[in-house]
Amino acid sequence: MENDKAHMEQEMPHPNIYVERTLALIKPDAVHKEEEIEDIILQAGFTIVQKRKVHLSPEQCSDFYAEQYGKLFFPSLTAFMSSGPTIAMILARDKAIAHWKALIGPPNSAKAKETHPDSLRAINGTSDRRNAVHGSDCFSSAERDIKFMFPDAIIEPIPVGQSAKDYLGRFVNPTLLAGLTELCKKKPSDPFVSGLFSTFENIQCFKVLWDFL
Numbered sequence: 001m002e003n004d005k006a007h008m009e010q011e012m013p014h015p016n017i018y019v020e021r022t023l024a025l026i027k028p029d030a031v032h033k034e035e036e037i038e039d040i041i042l043q044a045g046f047t048i049v050q051k052r053k054v055h056l057s058p059e060q061c062s063d064f065y066a067e068q069y070g071k072l073f074f075p076s077l078t079a080f081m082s083s084g085p086t087i088a089m090i091l092a093r094d095k096a097i098a099h100w101k102a103l104i105g106p107p108n109s110a111k112a113k114e115t116h117p118d119s120l121r122a123i124n125g126t127s128d129r130r131n132a133v134h135g136s137d138c139f140s141s142a143e144r145d146i147k148f149m150f151p152d153a154i155i156e157p158i159p160v161g162q163s164a165k166d167y168l169g170r171f172v173n174p175t176l177l178a179g180l181t182e183l184c185k186k187k188p189s190d191p192f193v194s195g196l197f198s199t200f201e202n203i204q205c206f207k208v209l210w211d212f213l
Contacts, residue, residue, distance in 0.1 A: 020096040021049065023145035024104075025134035028084030030124045037120060037133070041091065044103055049090040050150055058082045064148055077129055088149040097142055100135045107131055 026037055041048065056064070061078040068074050091100055105112040105119025109131045112122035124132035136142035146153050 019092050020094060020139075020142075021090055021092045021146065022096045022100050022136045022142040023134070023149060024089045024091050024100060025149075026087035026089075027081065027130070027132055027134060028086060029080075029126060029130045030132035031085055031087060033124055033132075034087055037124070038089075040103070040120065041089075044099065046091040046093045046096065046100070049092050050153060051087065051089045052149070053085050053087055054149070055085045056082050064145075073129060080129055090146055090150060090153060097136060097139060101137075104133045104135050 024041070026034055030037065038048065058078050061081040062069070062074075065074070065077060065081070068077065093099060103120060105116035105121040107121070108128040109121045109125025110128065112119050112125065112131075116122055120133050121131045126132075136145045
């Protein structure tokens with residue numbers, strides 16, 4: 001019986017769930033609705049992996065929208081995107097790119113109000129360019145966009161096999177060793193309260209582990 005069970009487990013390996021990532025931007029015209037938009041994002045099944053608030057320069061905006069260079073709206077686009085702070089987020093879930101594109105709606109906010117009235121651009125956008133949010137078009141765009149806003153981010157798929165071992169050895173193990181060494185030196189009576197998070201290094205150590213797992 002046990003042999004049959006072992007054989008069935010070999011025949012039916014555990015499924016690998018692919019968690020896709022994409023970049024989301026809350027543009028300057030909708031930053032004041034940050035909390036409201038984030039609530040909708042979370043309710044839609046996304047995880048916000050990383051988030052930062054940035055104020056891009058016109059030059060940075062030109063680099064980010066380099067594919068649009070030469071189009072008539074390019075100067076007004078870069079001027080608008082550099083006019084105030086922007087919230088950049090890495091979103092994760094299955095088919096994140098497609099789900100995020102569906103959630104934000106068409107690029108033109110006026111058209112979105114007609115065809116996709118429940119979309120983020122229909123609700124929060126005011127024109128074709130002032131459309132509240134940005135979403136990557138495809139995997140290659142998402143990869144480029146994430147690297148632009150978060151240079152140190154790891155792009156899915158998460159490494160496995162030897163790549164995973166290399167990642168652990170390079171990024172996780174040294175931080176873990178430093179954190180545990182510090183913890184052993186202090187030997188707190190209650191590590192969760194008095195010692196575990198007493199230093200920035202320890203916080204970073206366990207944050208890296210939590211994010212990776």
